[in-house]
Amino acid sequence: MRHTSLTPRSDKMGKVDRKNQIRRNLILRALLDYGPKSLTDLAKITGMTLPVVSRTVSVLRREKLVIEPREKDTVQAGRPPSMVKLNGKAGFLLGIDIGRLFTNFIILDLETRIVSDTRRKSIPLSNDIGIIDELEKEIKVVLSLAGVEWSKLLGIGISLPGMVKGKEGLGETYFNFGDAPAREILSRRFDKPVHIEHDLEAMAFGERWFGAAKDVKNALCVNVGWGLGLGMILDGKVFYGEEGYAGEFGHIQVVRNGELCYCGKRGCLETVASGRAITKIARDRITKGASTIIVSEHKLTPDEIDTEAVVKGAARGDEFSIELLEDAGRYLGAGIAMLINLLNPALVILGGGIPTAAPSFLESVRAGAKKQSLVPLNRNVKFAVSSLGNKAGALGVAVYLAEDLFDVQRLNPSAYV
Ligand SMILES: [Zn+2]
Structure with missing residues (x-):
């Protein structure tokens, strides 16, 4: 990351400058994480002495990076005059x-x-x-x-x-x-x-700061859109793995000798539980003569059928569409069961177009996951559809x-x- 006035290059800093920069960042980060705080609280959170906090805050005030909150920003009545918060307009x-x-x-x-x-x-x-x-x-x-x-x-x-x-x-x-x-x-x-x-x-x-995973230390964010992906919050941190590739959840094998996946392997979870899979299976079945209101009432040709059509069909009680979503949900649940057994999450968040548009999908996923994971690990795990929708990223x-x-x-x- 390149430097700005907020982050001078650390390799060019002298010892005193670096110490001051650490103190500034400790305070700014505490205010970012916890909102408006008194100087005494900042001393407690950062582990610095009150005089050091007070001096550093004075500098940050002069630079207009922190300001005194207005009355409505604080919950305490008769608050002390030493409360500070980040200046939202500073950048x-x-x-x-x-x-x-x-x-x-x-x-x-x-x-x-x-x-x-x-x-x-x-x-x-x-x-x-x-x-x-x-x-x-x-x-x-x-x-x-x-x-x-x-x-x-x-x-x-x-x-x-x-x-x-x-x-x-x-x-x-x-x-x-x-x-x-x-x-x-x-x-x-x-x-x-x-x-x-x-x-x-x-x-x-996004989920950790603004969504359902706020204040949850171990949460899995499963995105079910055209593809299938996984973001993991483990011990309060977003988990990357050694090289940053962790989370290729869509390419674990769930069907022996199943469909060929675009990754080159067969039977990947993504070939049975993703927008891509639902679209393909719907088109194949309809081409073979399956009966559904997608064709009889919505008058779509196989080429025009996509997940949106299936989700709409399911909402109108179309058995063909309901079954497709339930099958995909059960497979996804089985995949999530493996993650529950391995990682012991407190929360599984489903994001992406399908869970958002088809609330019943969550039920199939939950049922599949509960069925195939161990009871001590699954009895307290919660499932939720992302409230952030496509804004999370x-x-x-x-x-x-x-x-x-x-x-x-x-x-x-x-x-x-
Ligand atoms: Zn694959």
Whole structure:
């Protein structure tokens, strides 16, 4: 990540500067995580002495990064005058979730409040460096619609499908421009910190900050759209695995000698429980003469049938459609049962188009998961449909930027504080 006034380059800092930077970040991060706090509370949370907290807060106040909250922001009556909070207007964070059909843009202020939420036609997913021009044009439109100046933007986060190494900022399937990771190329071009994230880890960040996984230490975010993916929150952190590829849940084998998957293997979960699978199975069965209102009343030809048609059919009581969704849900439940046995989550969140549009899908998934996992591990696990819908990814990458701006660990605090 490139430096800004908030994050000077740590390798160029002297010892005193570094110590001050650690102190600033400890306070800013505490305010980001916990909201308005008194100086005494900040001392408790950060482990610093009250005089040090007081001095550091004075500097942050002068820089207008923190301000005194208005009365309504605090719950205590007769609050002491020493309460502080982040100044939301001090800067903004832009999260961009580039999907296959749409691109979602979310601007957060420094207090992580949503300033704007815009859905636009998708930026092409490719490895052609020319897409950066298009991205820049779109960013400028979104900022101008929101009335946010470019100079006030503290960072840009981009969530991508396909293979992504988030830690290195490298898009492998898309935004793979050859010479350097996309993060470096884009942060040079925009002269701002840029973060590149896999869409499922981005979704997990979004759910952890804003959604059902808030305050849950172990949660699984399963996305059921055209494909199938998994973001994991383990011990309170988004889990990447060694190289950042963790979560290829759609490609575990659930059907021996099953359908050939696009990944080259057979019988992957994605071949029986995804939008792609539901569409294919529906078309095959209808071509073979299955009877359904999708054909008799909605008058769709096999080529026109998609998951939306199946979901609509199910909502109208069409047995063919209900069965398709139930089968997919049971398979997905069986896959989730393996995850429950392995990881002992407290919560499973289902996101993506299908669970959102078909509430009964959740029941089949829950039943499948309960049936095939061990009772001590499944008796307390909760299931929920994501309340963030398709915003989770853009929210997630935007909030990642806030966490990263105020990061303390890379400054090696144990050596200085
Ligand atoms: Zn596969």
